[in-house]
Amino acid sequence: MNAAPAFDSTPPRRGGIGRRLSNLLYRRSGLLLLLLLLPPLAWFGIVYLGSLFALLLQSFYTFNDFTGQIERVLTLDTYVALFSAPAHIDIVLRTLAMAVAVTLACALIGFPIAYFMAFHARGRMKAAMYLAVMLPLWSSYLVRVYAWRLLLAKEGIVAWVCAQLGLGGVLEAVLATPLVGGPTLSSSYLGMFLVFTYVWLPFMILPVQAALERVPGSLLQASADLGARPRQTFAHVVLPLAFPGVVAGSIFTFSLTLGDYIIPGVVGTPGFFIGQMVYVQQGTAGNVPLAAAFSVVPVLLIAAYLALARRLGAFDAL
Amino acid sequence: MRSDGRASRWLRLAAFGGLAFLHVPLLIIVLYAFTTEDKTYQFPPPGLTLHWFEVAWSRADIREALWLSLQVAASATAAALVLGTMAAAAMARARFFGREAVTLAMILPIALPGIVTGIALLSAIKLAEVEPSFWTIVTGHATFCVVVVYNNALARFRRIPRSLIEASMDLGADGFQTFRYVVLPQLATALLAGGMLAFALSFDEIIVTTFTAGHERTLPIWFMNELFRPRDRPVTNVVAVAVILVTAVPILLAYRATRDDADAGGRNG
Numbered sequence: 001m002n003a004a005p006a007f008d009s010t011p012p013r014r015g016g017i018g019r020r021l022s023n024l025l026y027r028r029s030g031l032l033l034l035l036l037l038l039p040p041l042a043w044f045g046i047v048y049l050g051s052l053f054a055l056l057l058q059s060f061y062t063f064n065d066f067t068g069q070i071e072r073v074l075t076l077d078t079y080v081a082l083f084s085a086p087a088h089i090d091i092v093l094r095t096l097a098m099a100v101a102v103t104l105a106c107a108l109i110g111f112p113i114a115y116f117m118a119f120h121a122r123g124r125m126k127a128a129m130y131l132a133v134m135l136p137l138w139s140s141y142l143v144r145v146y147a148w149r150l151l152l153a154k155e156g157i158v159a160w161v162c163a164q165l166g167l168g169g170v171l172e173a174v175l176a177t178p179l180v181g182g183p184t185l186s187s188s189y190l191g192m193f194l195v196f197t198y199v200w201l202p203f204m205i206l207p208v209q210a211a212l213e214r215v216p217g218s219l220l221q222a223s224a225d226l227g228a229r230p231r232q233t234f235a236h237v238v239l240p241l242a243f244p245g246v247v248a249g250s251i252f253t254f255s256l257t258l259g260d261y262i263i264p265g266v267v268g269t270p271g272f273f274i275g276q277m278v279y280v281q282q283g284t285a286g287n288v289p290l291a292a293a294f295s296v297v298p299v300l301l302i303a304a305y306l307a308l309a310r311r312l313g314a315f316d317a318l
Numbered sequence: 319m320r321s322d323g324r325a326s327r328w329l330r331l332a333a334f335g336g337l338a339f340l341h342v343p344l345l346i347i348v349l350y351a352f353t354t355e356d357k358t359y360q361f362p363p364p365g366l367t368l369h370w371f372e373v374a375w376s377r378a379d380i381r382e383a384l385w386l387s388l389q390v391a392a393s394a395t396a397a398a399l400v401l402g403t404m405a406a407a408a409m410a411r412a413r414f415f416g417r418e419a420v421t422l423a424m425i426l427p428i429a430l431p432g433i434v435t436g437i438a439l440l441s442a443i444k445l446a447e448v449e450p451s452f453w454t455i456v457t458g459h460a461t462f463c464v465v466v467v468y469n470n471a472l473a474r475f476r477r478i479p480r481s482l483i484e485a486s487m488d489l490g491a492d493g494f495q496t497f498r499y500v501v502l503p504q505l506a507t508a509l510l511a512g513g514m515l516a517f518a519l520s521f522d523e524i525i526v527t528t529f530t531a532g533h534e535r536t537l538p539i540w541f542m543n544e545l546f547r548p549r550d551r552p553v554t555n556v557v558a559v560a561v562i563l564v565t566a567v568p569i570l571l572a573y574r575a576t577r578d579d580a581d582a583g584g585r586n587g
Contacts, residue, residue: 022493029412036408037420040401040464044423048461051438058441109339112332120329131573132337136344138518139565142541143558147343149545150350153359157346160361201340251429259431262524266545275433282437282529288444295437299430 059292070288078289082297088277092297095274098189099257102196103204103250109197110204110249111242117205118212133209137202145266148195152186152267159185182269191267199263200256204249211245212238247312254305258298274298344562351555359551374556380540384560387537390452391520394459398516399509401460402467409468410475427462432525435462440529450532458530459520466519467512470576474508507575514568514575522565537561 025032060074082088117129136144151157162171175181175188182188215238223233261275272280274297281291351370353363374380405424409417427435439458443450478501486496524538531539537557544554 018494019492026487026493033408033412033414036404040405040408040424041420043401043461043464044420047442047457048427048435048438049423051435051442054442054445055434055438057445109332109336112329113336116329116333127577129337131570132341134573135566135569136340138515138569140344140522140558140562142522142524142538142545143347143561144343146541146545146554146558147347150346150359150361151343155358155360157361198339198343201336255429255431259433259525261433262542262545275431278433278437279528282440288441291437292441295434299434302430 055292055295058288059296061289063287063289068286078293082290082293088294091272091274091277094271095258095298096301098193098196098273099254101193102200102257103253105193105197106201106204106253107208107246107250110201110208111246114205114208114212114242114245117209118215133202133205137206141199142262144199145195145263148191148198148267149186152184152191152194154184154186186267187269189269192264192269195263195267196257196260200253203252203256204246207248207252208242208245211242211248215241244312247309251302251306251309255298255302258301259295347555347558347562351552351559353552353555356552370552370556374553374560377553379535380537380553380557383535383537383540386452386534387521390455390459390536391517393456394463394520395513395516397456397460398463398467399513402464402512402516403471403505403509405464406468406471406475410472424465424468428465432462432523436526436529439526443530450530450534452534454530454532455527455534455536458526459523462523462526463516463520466516467509470508470512470515471505473576474505478504511572511575514572518565518568518572522561 025035058070059078060076062071062073062075062077063069064071113129113133117126117133121129153159159168159171162168171185174190175183175185180188180190180193182191185191219237219241220233223237224230228236259275261273261279264273264276274294278291278295281287281294349363350359352366352368353360354365354367354369355363405420409420435458439454439461443454448454482500482504483496486500487493491499522538524542527536527538528542541554541557541561544550544557548554
């Protein structure tokens with residue numbers, strides 16, 4: 001082995017093209033920014049916003065019932081047809097009512113879970129609870145809907161449990177109630193409401209938990225020092241701070257319910273929901289303009305809801 | 319109310335009752351995968367068997383659907399990784415005009431109902447007169463997967479100390495070397511997590527897929543047909559268990575990879 005080469009104190013001068021490009025990008029950080037942003041922006045600009053624009057365009061076309069063709073002339077006829085049929089208005093109101101009911105139920109069921117996770121669970125227990133909420137949020141949407149088919153079937157587990165507890169009569173009485181009932185649990189608004197609540201619940205829990213985690217312990221102590229009872233601290237300190245989290249969660253539960261077409265189809269009543277209407281119109285009916293116009297409705301409802309949520313301070317919690 | 323105090327009995331009951339509500343139905347599916355009853359959803363199951371796992375595995379239509387779904391999820395994840403990382407790298411380091419609009423454009427696909435994204439893509443497919451195929455499915459999936467990678471990568475970019483990058487440059491590395499040897503190793507677990515979540519999201523996506531799939535049948539489309547017109551109940555139960563496993567594993571890996579990130583992104587998906 002020869003002696004080690006003398007240490008060269010001058011910086012290495014590799015004048016390769018990579019080095020020159022790198023130097024250029026370092027000096028002109030605006031250019032680097034542009035190069036980094038261009039592909040994602042092109043994707044979203046062309047694929048996604050382009051598609052949304054196509055959707056809007058389709059909704060101004062009309063569908064000719066006689067020829068079965070889409071007429072590419074810009075008119076408001078499809079929107080007039082959408083809002084002048086009482087059946088269509090019913091669909092919108094039915095979907096909206098379900099979305100509100102599901103959102104309230106998710107908030108009521110989700111809040112204690114989020115509260116327990118934020119203030120009482122520690123260490124391994126906290127991690128396990130977090131995973132228990134995160135797993136169903138990310139996965140197996142269809143499977144989770146399917147589970148309720150097994151649960152709600154006439155010969156299924158809910159009916160069995162009711163029978164074992166001697167509550168068969170109660171179940172029948174509930175099903176006989178107008179509006180919420182139906183021939184069986186799996187074809188009633190009550191069943192649909194249960195499945196929606198079940199499927200979207202994790203979307204409510206996590207934002208509420210995140211909001212509660214940020215409540216400073218010192219505020220709770222201050223409240224107690226000033227003589228507030230636990231109940232008062234909860235009502236006047238915790239709840240107002242958690243509220244933006246609840247609103248953030250409700251954006252998901254509201255929006256997801258408005259656009260779903262699987263659950264009303266699997267566990268549902270004969271009356272259509274917005275999502276089903278969009279699905280059927282574009283599919284078997286081939287009436288893409290009406291489907292497009294119908295899908296603009298949830299977008300408007302959500303825009304109105306977001307405007308309301310912004311006023312309530314929900315975006316600080318996202 | 320004290321954070322270290324014991325929870326009241328009612329709070330405990332409500333919290334654990336709520337969690338049970340979330341998980342008991344999934345356990346029931348696992349139980350039904352072993353039932354000997356094949357015509358109804360009878361509870362309790364009259365007997366238990368492993369037969370249906372064998373039947374499900376021998377079905378060519380299920381295997382093809384599974385393979386297609388895995389390919390779609392892998393392709394969409396790859397696209398989302400590239401686009402999401404680039405966007406995060408840009409957004410982490412700069413303030414510029416229109417920054418909010420870029421964030422909004424990326425969040426929209428998951429903030430709007432899936433059906434809007436689905437019908438929008440279908441409208442574009444029809445107007446552009448493209449034939450729906452494997453690639454239209456991947457395009458749709460990649461669009462809503464980008465934000466997941468983006469959230470994870472952005473959270474990590476913000477945690478990488480600026481001084482590390484400057485030190486690398488001072489020691490003579492160029493920008494590419496710095497990215498390769500300093501930034502990427504720091505970023506790796508966040509990308510793994512984002513990729514895994516994107517994979518799980520894509521693997522069982524149905525709402526957007528039905529609009530972009532044409533005649534292709536992914537596993538969720540196969541599953542949905544069984545939901546509306548049940549033909550093979552016991553086989554469907556087995557597929558349901560398989561879907562739970564295939565999606566749970568990447569999510570658990572993603573959780574392990576990012577649990578140190580205080581603001582692990584993506585949770586607001």
